[in-house]
Amino acid sequence: MVTRLSNQLMHYQKMSSMMRSQSELADKYQRITTKERLLQSADDPAAAAENLQIKQTQVRLAQYQRVNNIAQHQMQSQLQVVDKMEDVTRNIKETLVAVSNQSILNDKDRLAYATKIEDLKSQLFVLANNKDGSGNYMFAGYKTDTAPLEMNNSGTVSYQGGADAVKQHIDADREVTVYFTAEQVLLSATGSNIFQSLDSVITTLKTPYQSATPQDQAAMAAVISTATGGLQDTTKTLSTITSQLGLQLKEVENLSSRHEETSVLLKERQSQLMDTNLLEEITEFKQLEEVMQASYSIYGQMKDLSLFKILR
Missing domain, CATH: 1.20.1330.10 (f41 fragment of flagellin, N-terminal domain)
Structure with a gap:
């Protein structure tokens, strides 16, 4: 029972981490395509207020x-x-x-x-x-x-x-x-x-x-x-x-x-308030992309472990 719960916890933690990475990746992609640093007011309330x-x-x-x-x-x-x-x-x-x-x-x-x-x-x-x-x-x-x-x-x-x-x-x-x-x-x-x-x-x-x-x-x-x-x-x-x-x-x-x-x-x-730093955003996007690819690879390997097979 403890083993099954441990495996479930590992599974959910990994999935949660991957979802966060996907969200960050999508966020970076949107900043790059729109060339806007502030996608919503919560990103920088002071800058958003000044922009308004x-x-x-x-x-x-x-x-x-x-x-x-x-x-x-x-x-x-x-x-x-x-x-x-x-x-x-x-x-x-x-x-x-x-x-x-x-x-x-x-x-x-x-x-x-x-x-x-x-x-x-x-x-x-x-x-x-x-x-x-x-x-x-x-x-x-x-x-x-x-x-x-x-x-x-x-x-x-x-x-x-x-x-x-x-x-x-x-x-x-x-x-x-x-x-x-x-x-x-x-x-x-x-x-x-x-x-x-x-x-x-x-x-x-x-x-x-x-x-x-x-x-x-x-x-x-x-x-x-x-x-x-x-x-x-x-x-x-x-x-x-x-x-x-x-x-x-x-x-x-x-x-x-x-x-x-x-x-x-x-x-x-x-422009100072709103425009994104494309070079910086592209660099971070590539880094996140590499992390995501690594996460998918690790997750795929984890599914083959006996610990996951036990859950089946």
Whole structure:
């Protein structure tokens, strides 16, 4: 009886040892094939916890990077349009300078300049109603599906967009304006708007000057002077917005670069925590494999011993 129990104990001990070796071998094989050192949190709780924090940070960085890419594209799109608006306002300024001395212009010339200003006004109107690549009005604030400017039959332009500019968080504690409204850009100069000033100039240029009374001529001159002042305010506003968009674009570029650098560092740290040492693991795998083969050989020999035969 004692002999039988001893043999059973030896049998179970050997089987248990072989099963542990098989498990270790399978574990090593998985580490080699996946190239991961941590197969489960229990392998290294501290490293697993740090890796989880890294993953959470990587998710946040990826989210900000997507948002920043969108914000960058939006600001670039609006900046291109604002640049064109500046070109138009420079053309308007040149025209106002040309008509400032109305006494040397005949009525035909005045009508030609009036037509030119009407065209320039139309160009500004079209630019302000530009859409971005997604089909959204970029100067309408958060009312992106509404054309920001509307022109009635008499040519009067009014703002129909949202009250607030479109803003975007590019980082946890940093918000930038990605889309300024047409109201901010073109309709706030001198308490009026550029379109009203241009309408006044157009009406003035369509009115005969030489046959007008001195008082009317003085009033016409005042209209041109007022429009020139309003245009200067609009030009300053456009220049300010251009500068702000440019600075914000640079900020987003720098922030994106920092995010990329942080992502690289996090990935390197994650590799230190998670990646297996292939050379070391392969060496240990081969050693375990040799031990397993030896165990199988010994177990096979043990079965032929009389001690095992007794159990049969």
